[in-house]
Amino acid sequence: MRKTGNLMTIRDSRLEIEDIKPGLAFPSRISNLKSRIGHLFLILPLFLPLLSIPSAWSQDVQVTASVGSDTVGIQDQFQFAITVSGKDNADAGNPRLPSIPGFRIVSGPNISTQFQWINGRSSSSKSYIYILLPEKEGQFTIDPVEVPVGGKIYKTQPLQVRVTSAPRGSVPQAPRSLSPFDDFEDEVLPRRRSVGDAVLVKAELDRTSAYPGQQVTLAYEICTQIGINGIQLQENPPLSGFWVEDIEVEKNPKGTRKVINGKEYVVYTIKKQALFATTTGRLKIPSSTFAVSAGVGGDLLGIFSRRETLYRKTDELILEVKPLPVAGRPADFRNAVGSFHLAAGIDKNQVSTGEAVSLRVKLEGTGNLKMIPDIAVPPFPDFTVYSSKRVDGVRVQAGGQIGGDKTWEYVIVPKAPGRQTIPPLSFSFFNPESEKYEVARTSSLNIEVLKGADSAASISVLPVDEKQSLVRRATDINFIKTASGKFEKTGKPFYQHFWIFLIAGIPLAFNAALFLYQKQRSRHAEDIGFLRNRKAKRRALERLKIAERKSKSSARSFYDEAAAALSGYLIDKFGLAEIELTGDSLERALSAKSIPHKIVEETRACLQECDFGRFVSASASTDGTNKLNERIRKNIDALEKAGKTGGTALAVFLSFMFLFSPWTLHADIGEGSPEKLFERGNLEYQAGNYASAEQIYIRILHSGYSSSSLYYNLGNACFKQKRLGDAVYNWEKALQKLPADREIRENLELANSMIVDRIETASNPLPLKLLTWFPRLLSITQEAWLVALLFIIANLLFSLYLLSKNPRNSYRALLGCFGAGFLFFAFASSLSWKIYDQDFRKKGIVVEQKADVRSGPGIENISVFTIHEGLKVRVHESHNGWYQISLPNGWSGWLQQASLRLL
Numbered sequence: 050m051r052k053t054g055n056l057m058t059i060r061d062s063r064l065e066i067e068d069i070k071p072g073l074a075f076p077s078r079i080s081n082l083k084s085r086i087g088h089l090f091l092i093l094p095l096f097l098p099l100l101s102i103p104s105a106w107s108q109d110v111q112v113t114a115s116v117g118s119d120t121v122g123i124q125d126q127f128q129f130a131i132t133v134s135g136k137d138n139a140d141a142g143n144p145r146l147p148s149i150p151g152f153r154i155v156s157g158p159n160i161s162t163q164f165q166w167i168n169g170r171s172s173s174s175k176s177y178i179y180i181l182l183p184e185k186e187g188q189f190t191i192d193p194v195e196v197p198v199g200g201k202i203y204k205t206q207p208l209q210v211r212v213t214s215a216p217r218g219s220v221p222q223a224p225r226s227l228s229p230f231d232d233f234e235d236e237v238l239p240r241r242r243s244v245g246d247a248v249l250v251k252a253e254l255d256r257t258s259a260y261p262g263q264q265v266t267l268a269y270e271i272c273t274q275i276g277i278n279g280i281q282l283q284e285n286p287p288l289s290g291f292w293v294e295d296i297e298v299e300k301n302p303k304g305t306r307k308v309i310n311g312k313e314y315v316v317y318t319i320k321k322q323a324l325f326a327t328t329t330g331r332l333k334i335p336s337s338t339f340a341v342s343a344g345v346g347g348d349l350l351g352i353f354s355r356r357e358t359l360y361r362k363t364d365e366l367i368l369e370v371k372p373l374p375v376a377g378r379p380a381d382f383r384n385a386v387g388s389f390h391l392a393a394g395i396d397k398n399q400v401s402t403g404e405a406v407s408l409r410v411k412l413e414g415t416g417n418l419k420m421i422p423d424i425a426v427p428p429f430p431d432f433t434v435y436s437s438k439r440v441d442g443v444r445v446q447a448g449g450q451i452g453g454d455k456t457w458e459y460v461i462v463p464k465a466p467g468r469q470t471i472p473p474l475s476f477s478f479f480n481p482e483s484e485k486y487e488v489a490r491t492s493s494l495n496i497e498v499l500k501g502a503d504s505a506a507s508i509s510v511l512p513v514d515e516k517q518s519l520v521r522r523a524t525d526i527n528f529i530k531t532a533s534g535k536f537e538k539t540g541k542p543f544y545q546h547f548w549i550f551l552i553a554g555i556p557l558a559f560n561a562a563l564f565l566y567q568k569q570r571s572r573h574a575e576d577i578g579f580l581r582n583r584k585a586k587r588r589a590l591e592r593l594k595i596a597e598r599k600s601k602s603s604a605r606s607f608y609d610e611a612a613a614a615l616s617g618y619l620i621d622k623f624g625l626a627e628i629e630l631t632g633d634s635l636e637r638a639l640s641a642k643s644i645p646h647k648i649v650e651e652t653r654a655c656l657q658e659c660d661f662g663r664f665v666s667a668s669a670s671t672d673g674t675n676k677l678n679e680r681i682r683k684n685i686d687a688l689e690k691a692g693k694t695g696g697t698a699l700a701v702f703l704s705f706m707f708l709f710s711p712w713t714l715h716a717d718i719g720e721g722s723p724e725k726l727f728e729r730g731n732l733e734y735q736a737g738n739y740a741s742a743e744q745i746y747i748r749i750l751h752s753g754y755s756s757s758s759l760y761y762n763l764g765n766a767c768f769k770q771k772r773l774g775d776a777v778y779n780w781e782k783a784l785q786k787l788p789a790d791r792e793i794r795e796n797l798e799l800a801n802s803m804i805v806d807r808i809e810t811a812s813n814p815l816p817l818k819l820l821t822w823f824p825r826l827l828s829i830t831q832e833a834w835l836v837a838l839l840f841i842i843a844n845l846l847f848s849l850y851l852l853s854k855n856p857r858n859s860y861r862a863l864l865g866c867f868g869a870g871f872l873f874f875a876f877a878s879s880l881s882w883k884i885y886d887q888d889f890r891k892k893g894i895v896v897e898q899k900a901d902v903r904s905g906p907g908i909e910n911i912s913v914f915t916i917h918e919g920l921k922v923r924v925h926e927s928h929n930g931w932y933q934i935s936l937p938n939g940w941s942g943w944l945q946q947a948s949l950r951l952l
Contacts, residue, residue: 110135112196114205121183123214124246126155126360129181131194131205134174138162142197143930143947144177151189151212155283155338155360156180160908182338182360183212247274249309250339252363260371261329262386262417263481266296266449267322269337269363272307272314276344278356280319284338287770289737290328290370292420296321296449323451325386325417326370334366373479377486381425385478387416387452391489393474401501402466408459410474410491415452418443424457424476431469431498435460466500526799527792529734529765530758533727534787537830538753556844564851585621589614589685593678600674605663607674612659615652615681622688630656648687655681723754730762739769757787764796773803774896774918778950781894781921785952786828805917808938832880836873843869891924893932893949900949902942906931913942924951 111134117127133141143158157179188211193204249272259265271280304315319339326332341359373386389412396407410424419441426434443453463469471494480487596610619625619635629638635656639649658677730745743766749759764779777800784793827835846866853859901912906928916922922934922944932949935941 110138110198110201110203112141112198112203112205114191114194114208116181116191116208116210119209120211120213122246123183123186123212124249124361126180126182127210129157129179129191131158131177131179131196132174133176133196133198133203134172135198136173138173138175138198140199140929141175143945145195145197146179147192147194149181149189149191151184151187152181152191152210153184153284153338153362154179155182155340156358158908162909180358180360182362184336184362186212186214188212246310246312248272248277248341248343248359248361249314250337250341250361250363252334252337252366254334254366254368257367258369258371259326260373260386260479260481261326262384262420262479263325264387264416264451265324265326265368267324267334267366268318269320269339270316270318271339271341271361272309272316273343274312274314277341278344279342281340281342282320282337283340283360286335286337288322288324288334289740290326290332292325292327292417294323294325294419294445294451296323296445321449323445323449324368325420325451326368327420329370329372332368332370334368336362336365338362374484374486379477379486379488381475382477382479382486383422385416385421385476386481387414387418387478388480388482389414389416389476389478389489391474391476391491393471393491393494395471395494395496398495399497399499400463401499402463403501404462406461406463406496408461408471408494410457410459411454412456412476412489413452413454415446415450416478418451418453418455421455424474426459426474427472429461429471431465432461432463432471435462463496463498466498469496469498470494471496526765526768526796529731529762530792531731532758533724534756534758536723536749536754536756536759556841556848560844560847560851581621582624585618586685586689588621589618590682592617593681597675597678600671600678604674608659608662611674611677611681612656612663615655615659615684618685618688619652644688644691648684648691651680651684652688655684723749723752723756723759726752727759727762730766734762734766734769739766742766743770755782755786757783757790757793759783760786761790761793761796768796768800772896772918773800774894774898774950776800777804777919777921778894778896778952781952786830788828800919804919806920808920808936829880829883832876832883836876836880839869839873839876843873891951893922893924893934893951895920895922895944895948896950897948900944902934902940902944904942906933906943910943914940916944922949924949 113132113134115130115132121127131144146154158177159179161176161178163174163176188209191208191210193207196203196205251270251272253268253270255266255268271277298318298321302317302319304317307314307316324334339361341361342356343359344356373384391410391412393408393410395409397404400406408426410426412418412421412424423439428434438458440456440458441453442455443451446452461471473493474491476489478487478489479485592610592614596607596614599610600607616627616630619630619639620627623638623642625635625638629635635653636649639652640646655677662677726745726749730742730749733739733745734742743763746759746763746766749755750763760779760783764776764783767779768776777797780793780797780800784790784797787793843866846862846869850859850862850866853862895916895918898918900916900918902914902916903910904913916936920936922936925933925935925941927933927946928943930946931943932946933941934944934949
């Protein structure tokens with residue numbers, strides 16, 4: 050800012066404005082100012098579109114989370130939405146939800162997309178909506194959720210939600226008879242009212258304490274003030290520590306009025322179960338979640354009401370299971386609890402020796418009949434007792450009590466004539482009503498036994514009409530495998546590693562070297578210089594022995610023979626001429642052969658000493674000649690070693706191959722080793738702790754080890770938890786590693802019989818069945834080792850063919866080589882198809898109980914058909930969290946990735 054006279058000027062980089070004080074006039078400057086401002090307003094509209102471009106370009110991806118309300122009631126459900134906005138929202142993948150303490154996800158994600166065009170500007174967003182149900186009261190934090198968008202990970206902000214005991218809204222009561230199967234024509238509902246606690250689901254036990262084996266009835270009830278269109282059990286956790294029997298309820302139940310928390314409801318019983326505790330202590334009955342389709346909204350006449358799915362959960366219940374008393378417990382007590390009656394009878398009162406009699410024992414009453422083992426018959430000295438067959442008649446009786454009867458039929462054959470007596474049978478049980486042990490007894494049975502015509506023969510032979518057919522009472526999966534088998538490191542299959550090709554190249558390289566060696570050997574057989582080279586050392590050592598003997602009689606003769614031995618070795622070994630054995634010529638000739646300078650100097654010194662002894666000193670001591678003889682020997686050895694190369698490199702290469710070969714790598718066998726964890730998982734499984742066993746088996750997989758037995762046992766643990774899809778997936782993984790295992794195939798056959806979907810496909814002809822059946826006997830790993838073995842055998846036989854000097858043996862080796870080669874190509878072709886089928890024709894198992902297959906990769910596409918858990922499908926490609934699948938009958942569509950596990 051500067052001041053000039055009466056002018057005050059403010060300078061800016063873009064515009065200069067002169068403020069004129071009152072009383073002064075500067076017309077020219079005012080005119081100039083107006084002109085500049087006018088020009089500015091003229092060009093300003095030209096820049097306005099450019100100013101809007103950066104804002105359009107700066108629409109970065111934004112990921113936010115929101116809830117319908119930050120305060121919800123314990124019985125209220127609410128929406129948890131994750132919204133992706135920005136130009137790349139179409140590339141967003143499914144959110145990675147963290148653990149949400151205090152809430153249970155009962156539905157979702159439901160995907161919705163929005164597109165807006167306002168004043169020439171477009172915007173779009175994509176939302177993933179989940180339905181959450183509170184589990185307990187309190188203040189909770191929903192942690193940030195990760196969402197992959199365009200290869201990057203975005204996080205939402207954390208949210209706070211408070212759960213209170215009161216619902217968000219109340220519903221006016223409608224005091225009239227309601228039924229979950231009526232249309233509610235006369236329902237009076239205010240428009241757009243909040244359902245709040247208008248619908249409740251409760252679980253109730255008919256008693257709070259019981260004994261092991263005593264029946265406890267669990268009833269699920271729906272309490273409603275509005276119209277119900279349908280009810281579905283959304284989540285029903287397993288009841289650990291109980292034997293469970295379902296009790297049928299009425300298909301069209303009649304409601305009863307009940308006041309709950311000061312409000313009147315119409316209550317319907319929708320599910321009943323009879324529970325029999327198998328252990329003592331405080332047993333938990335976890336909460337279950339129901340999806341209730343209710344009609345809400347509408348006018349005063351109930352017209353134009355809309356359907357809404359409400360999710361309601363029951364409270365967790367505790368049952369105190371008291372141990373059975375020790376005092377007064379009979380010795381033959383076998384954990385029977387209830388009220389029982391025992392009866393026995395025979396089909397004949399008079400028989401001959403050797404004739405079969407049917408003894409029928411019947412136990413009836415109410416209690417844990419299915420948990421009662423077979424009744425043991427005491428030994429009858431005068432009868433031969435054969436095995437029994439059992440008939441169960443367990444059912445739900447009046448009042449919802451589990452009862453009925455069990456009948457055992459024994460075949461007894463009298464051995465001695467006379468009046469025989471079958472003593473009374475007894476059965477001990479605990480009566481929970483009287484809280485005492487009681488004994489049920491039969492009366493004694495008398496049989497008149499006559500002497501048979503051939504009693505000795507008839508005793509040992511049971512009549513054909515009395516023989517019993519084998520009856521399979523039930524079907525269940527096979528027991529877990531107690532042996533872990535060989536654990537393998539997970540990762541790339543061994544046939545994809547470089548060392549398998551390196552090992553395969555060794556026989557080829559050996560045969561190629563052997564073939565070249567044979568050719569060179571044939572060529573050297575005609576080469577006199579080569580023969581002299583090979584025999585050079587042996588001849589030199591023989592002449593040194595002669596020189597040693599001559600040294601005792603004549604020193605000159607020793608030096609002559611020693612010089613001839615060394616010079617002859619140089620001529621034969623290195624192909625030198627005699628003229629090159631003196632002076633600098635010898636040094637140049639040996640240096641050209643890559644002989645070290647130190648060895649060359651020693652060679653020259655030995656030759657000079659020989660010459661000195663021959664021409665100068667004709668007499669020498671024995672000790673001197675011996676020392677020279679030893680020097681020449683060592684010099685020849687040094688020359689021999691210097692002339693050979695490659696041995697050390699070969700030894701180093703073979704040592705490297707051995708040290709880093711796959712069979713020298715061993716797994717750590719410690720306390721946390723896969724073998725120890727496998728044993729712990731088996732113990733948990735045998736104790737009935739299937740979830741704990743599953744976690745231990747999964748821990749082994751996460752540590753990087755796997756085996757057929759591990760996947761098999763993991764599938765069993767999933768099956769016991771009623772997760773058919775996960776069980777089929779793990780059994781299929783076990784079958785990949787051990788295709789010939791009978792128990793795995795039997796479990797899969799049982800699982801396939803339980804799959805809801807039945808897909809009709811054309812059966813293959815018999816030749817094709819044989820071609821597909823034979824390769825199933827071996828896994829990919831086993832067949833790969835077989836192919837490698839056949840490859841080695843074929844090359845070994847070819848090596849024998851090359852080395853054999855006997856024409857007959859050579860022909861046999863060649864014939865065996867062709868046979869092994871044929872098998873190699875056959876199994877290699879089968880292996881190639883297996884690898885292609887596994888690595889390039891992807892398959893998956895449906896793990897969701899019920900999954901909709903849609904016409905395109907998105908929830909907005911229509912559902913073309915529905916599939917169920919356990920079904921095996923073909924997977925073609927993936928896109929935005931969806932898989933394109935096809936069925937054996939040719940049907941295809943898109944399935945969410947969360948519903949499928951890839952094999």
